[in-house]
Amino acid sequence: MTLRIAEIFGPTIQGEGALIGQPTVFIRAGGCDYRCSWCDSLHAVESRFRHDWAPMQPAAIMDRVAQLSGGQPLMVSISGGNPAIQDFGPVIALGRKAGYGFACETQGSVARDWFAGLALLVLSPKPPSSGQATDWAAFDACLAAAGDAPRVMKIVIFDEADLEWARDAAARYPGLTLYLQPGNPETDPDRPVDPQGLADRMLWLVEATVGRGWLTPRILPQLHVLIWGNRRGV
Ligand SMILES: C[S@@+](CC[C@H](N)C(=O)[O-])C[C@H]1O[C@@H](n2cnc3c(N)ncnc32)[C@H](O)[C@@H]1O
Ligand SMILES: Nc1nc2[nH]cc(C(=O)O)c2c(=O)[nH]1
Ligand code: SF4
Ligand SMILES: [Mg+2]
Numbered sequence: 001m002t003l004r005i006a007e008i009f010g011p012t013i014q015g016e017g018a019l020i021g022q023p024t025v026f027i028r029a030g031g032c033d034y035r036c037s038w039c040d041s042l043h044a045v046e047s048r049f050r051h052d053w054a055p056m057q058p059a060a061i062m063d064r065v066a067q068l069s070g071g072q073p074l075m076v077s078i079s080g081g082n083p084a085i086q087d088f089g090p091v092i093a094l095g096r097k098a099g100y101g102f103a104c105e106t107q108g109s110v111a112r113d114w115f116a117g118l119a120l121l122v123l124s125p126k127p128p129s130s131g132q133a134t135d136w137a138a139f140d141a142c143l144a145a146a147g148d149a150p151r152v153m154k155i156v157i158f159d160e161a162d163l164e165w166a167r168d169a170a171a172r173y174p175g176l177t178l179y180l181q182p183g184n185p186e187t188d189p190d191r192p193v194d195p196q197g198l199a200d201r202m203l204w205l206v207e208a209t210v211g212r213g214w215l216t217p218r219i220l221p222q223l224h225v226l227i228w229g230n231r232r233g234v
Helices: 047-052 058-068 089-097 113-117 136-146 159-173 195-211 222-229
Strands: 002-012 023-029 054-056 075-079 101-106 120-123 149-158 178-182
Touching: 002 047, 002 058, 002 222, 023 058, 054 058, 058 089, 089 101, 089 113, 113 136, 120 136, 149 159, 159 178, 159 195, 178 195, 195 222
Parallel strands: 023 075, 075 101, 101 120, 120 149, 149 178
Antiparallel strands: 002 023, 002 054
16 A cells, blocks of 8 residues: 655654644655645645656654654654645554654545544644645534544644634534644745744734633644744655
């Protein structure tokens, strides 16, 4: 069974959400069913980059992960693209036997049985600024497929409309811990990010949530972007 892999890199630290700061190796799957206007990983999305994606067997993927981690089992982050359009079940089964844990980031558009084997399923539905529409039935199917595996929701916020949308999403899933992260408007890997601009967005987001009495979401910047900018492979 072959998977399309855009990149495998690390060890680095998880820069976003519930596991922020945790050492991890990333497996970035190639291919996505969405086209978010502000996607920061287009090299793993658009088919014009597909010639750079490696066809890999599960054993080869875990060999590469083990090589990068020096054989130390750690948390592996599966991202993409949308990893849920492929079958990561065998990779997860193989890795778990060797002591690795797996977290997965997906937008929640495709449900998979292998979600149940995750240490964390991060569902990141897309707000209006992305230009994508959420199929909540598919999102519910993702939650159900995860079963007893821990699940969280993470929403990227660019503007007031996104925030209002996130409020509705939070009301829909009161039991799901919600992470909000400010959007990074500069996604070109060859251009520098604007650290003050990102800090300003973070400040605006804190004031617009906590400052207006919405006290349940956790609000975090993209730590890896603050450290490395839009560099790939970190
Ligand atoms: C590149 S996506 C890959 C996984 C999956 N397709 C998804 O969107 O959840 C990983 C995470 O990066 C977030 N993201 C993408 N572009 C971003 C941007 N410009 N600023 C902030 N977060 C971004 C996504 O919302 C998602 O939470
Ligand atoms: N360090 C680091 N943390 C991340 N968290 C989510 C990422 C992603 O692109 O899915 C990401 C990434 O690409 N690098
Ligand atoms: S769903 Fe994720 S990978 Fe796909 S286009 Fe949107 S942010 Fe990029
Ligand atoms: Mg990223």
